[in-house]
Amino acid sequence: xxxxxxxxxxxxxxxxxxxxxxxxxxxxxxxxxxxxxxxxxxxxxxxxxxxxxxxxxxxxxxxxxxxxxxxxxxxxxxxxxxxxxxxxxxxxxxx
Amino acid sequence: xxxxxxxxxxxxxxxxxxxxxxxxxxxxxxxxxxxxxxxxxxxxxxxxxxxxxxxxxxxxxxxxxxxxxxxxxxxxxxxxxxxxxxxxxxxxxxxxxxxxxxxxxxxxxxxxxxxxxxxxxxxxxxxxxxxxxxxxxxxxxxxxxxxxxxxxxxxxxxxxxxxxxxxxxxxxxxxxxxxxxxxxxxxxxxxxxxxxxxxxxxxxxxxxxxxxxxxxxxxxxxxxxxxxxxxxxxxxxxxxxxxxxxxxxxxxxxxxxxxxxxxxxxxxxxxxxxxxxxxxxxxxxxxxxxxxxxxxxxxxxxxxxxxxxxxxxxxxxxxxxxxxxxxxxxxxxxxxxxxxxxxxxxxxxxxxxxxxxxxxxxxxxxxxxxxxxxxxxxxxxxxxxxxxxxxxxxxxxxxxxxxxxxxxxxxxxxxxxxxxxxxxxxxxxxxxxxxxxxxxxxxxxxxxxxxxxxxxxxxxxxxxxxxxxxxxxxxxxxxxxxxxxxxxxxxxxxxxxx
Numbered sequence: 001x002x003x004x005x006x007x008x009x010x011x012x013x014x015x016x017x018x019x020x021x022x023x024x025x026x027x028x029x030x031x032x033x034x035x036x037x038x039x040x041x042x043x044x045x046x047x048x049x050x051x052x053x054x055x056x057x058x059x060x061x062x063x064x065x066x067x068x069x070x071x072x073x074x075x076x077x078x079x080x081x082x083x084x085x086x087x088x089x090x091x092x093x094x095x
Numbered sequence: 096x097x098x099x100x101x102x103x104x105x106x107x108x109x110x111x112x113x114x115x116x117x118x119x120x121x122x123x124x125x126x127x128x129x130x131x132x133x134x135x136x137x138x139x140x141x142x143x144x145x146x147x148x149x150x151x152x153x154x155x156x157x158x159x160x161x162x163x164x165x166x167x168x169x170x171x172x173x174x175x176x177x178x179x180x181x182x183x184x185x186x187x188x189x190x191x192x193x194x195x196x197x198x199x200x201x202x203x204x205x206x207x208x209x210x211x212x213x214x215x216x217x218x219x220x221x222x223x224x225x226x227x228x229x230x231x232x233x234x235x236x237x238x239x240x241x242x243x244x245x246x247x248x249x250x251x252x253x254x255x256x257x258x259x260x261x262x263x264x265x266x267x268x269x270x271x272x273x274x275x276x277x278x279x280x281x282x283x284x285x286x287x288x289x290x291x292x293x294x295x296x297x298x299x300x301x302x303x304x305x306x307x308x309x310x311x312x313x314x315x316x317x318x319x320x321x322x323x324x325x326x327x328x329x330x331x332x333x334x335x336x337x338x339x340x341x342x343x344x345x346x347x348x349x350x351x352x353x354x355x356x357x358x359x360x361x362x363x364x365x366x367x368x369x370x371x372x373x374x375x376x377x378x379x380x381x382x383x384x385x386x387x388x389x390x391x392x393x394x395x396x397x398x399x400x401x402x403x404x405x406x407x408x409x410x411x412x413x414x415x416x417x418x419x420x421x422x423x424x425x426x427x428x429x430x431x432x433x434x435x436x437x438x439x440x441x442x443x444x445x446x447x448x449x450x451x452x453x454x455x456x457x458x459x460x461x462x463x464x465x466x467x468x469x470x471x472x473x474x475x476x477x478x479x480x481x482x483x484x485x486x487x488x489x490x491x492x493x494x495x496x497x498x499x500x501x502x503x504x505x506x507x508x509x510x511x512x513x514x515x516x517x518x519x520x521x522x523x524x525x526x527x528x529x530x531x532x533x534x535x536x537x538x539x540x541x542x543x544x545x546x547x548x549x550x551x552x553x554x555x556x557x558x559x560x561x562x563x564x565x566x567x568x569x570x571x572x573x574x575x576x577x578x579x580x581x582x583x584x585x586x587x588x589x590x591x592x593x
Contacts, residue, residue: 019118020125035135036100036122040115041142060121 004034004042005051009066009074012052018061019043046070096128103133106140108147110462110535145346145358149464154361161365176272177328178279180319182263182287184312197312198248200297201263204289205246213285214240221278223269243268244282262317272322279319290314462535469494469503491527504533 046052051070055063224236245266269275422429471486511523528550
């Protein structure tokens, strides 16, 4: 799972976060360090698709939250990944 | 590093910078950016540019990049020639044992070709490295020869034998084109002899009549064509289908496959310029050689002086030195010259900026390159070829419903009568409800944009002023005088046409 959009959605599923918090969170749970360019390319794409939206902020750091459409999309993608993981593990055990 | 990354963010489209620039800079302040981050930002910036640039811009950018690459390769590559020959490996019957057999045979044979005795024989037969041999020991000539002898295998076309070498390629790089070709031919022949020996050895080690004998490969030599300058060969290697296939895969990975055509077109054209530069360099070298052969030919020397990059640089340096000396002699003239130049450049830039904004660039704030203006072409009996003009409301609705464009706005200029401080006729615009969103205006400098409930119904609704704080809700009524005077380019107030 190295798709930046999924990683960002998974990070925001835990609560609202700004860019730096997302980078730290993703590094913590997926051991992947997203570069600033990749992170903001993913944020722009997700915002354009309506899967995340910016929160009101008076500071330079801009927090984002996941929308219900984004949550649905994440659930679908994770369910697909989960199926692959389960089948793979079962086959490994059998082999 | 932060400064370098911030500089690179200029590569991103202006609307992206407006939207995310502030928070992106905040992120850069929080993290400790490295070279990988810089490359990451550069890659994403290029991606966005390729995604948003027009065909012409991509062609130009890739053309410049290709020409730079070709130019750098042409002018930095040493004056050497490369000659290439090959040995084709003929496929045997069963695929599985063939691959390791072929590889081991080729490797053993090549080891013998590059053995010391074999190299000495090649150097002596072809009179290579005469200068090195005259001044230093043979080992020095061998040391020079090692990096100039190249050998690699080219995979076959069949997918099942992807790792199987279909051809073994031999190349030799040398300062003399004829000797490079002779030596490559010699290399190839020596390699072929060694391969024949290896095959015979492998065959003798097998049991006579065993099926393993059928997997032994057969080899065929391909003679080297005339040697080409190393620069040309380097540039040519960038035009191989494999390179284009890799670029296509990269674009597909970035979801930008549809932009491949201008990238290839621009890059290919740029590389062609690079090849021409290499050819020019080769021509200059040949002219120089001819000059040396035929003694002192004034005309040839003149050509070399004109085309040689080092001469250009010398002349430029001479000019700069002369200019600095002249300026030091008369400081008043120097100050006047600098001020005049600064004023001239400043004025030129300012005038061009205004002309660009007013005439050349679409007068919209968001992504001007994607902005087009639609005209109706009205044919009449007197003007059968048609005349460009405005379109009807019905046409506008039809075009908008067709959805060929992401959005379509309409306007119509009218004369309106105003009361209040400014009375009399003024010019005004009737606009469709999406006019400002197409224009890319998020916040007006004066007044307000349309409210959502004002756009909810259609039909011949009342005209209503949108600039000025207190508009009169009654149809066709007076406008605020301030908005008439302060409207964009004095064109008058803006109206909503329901």
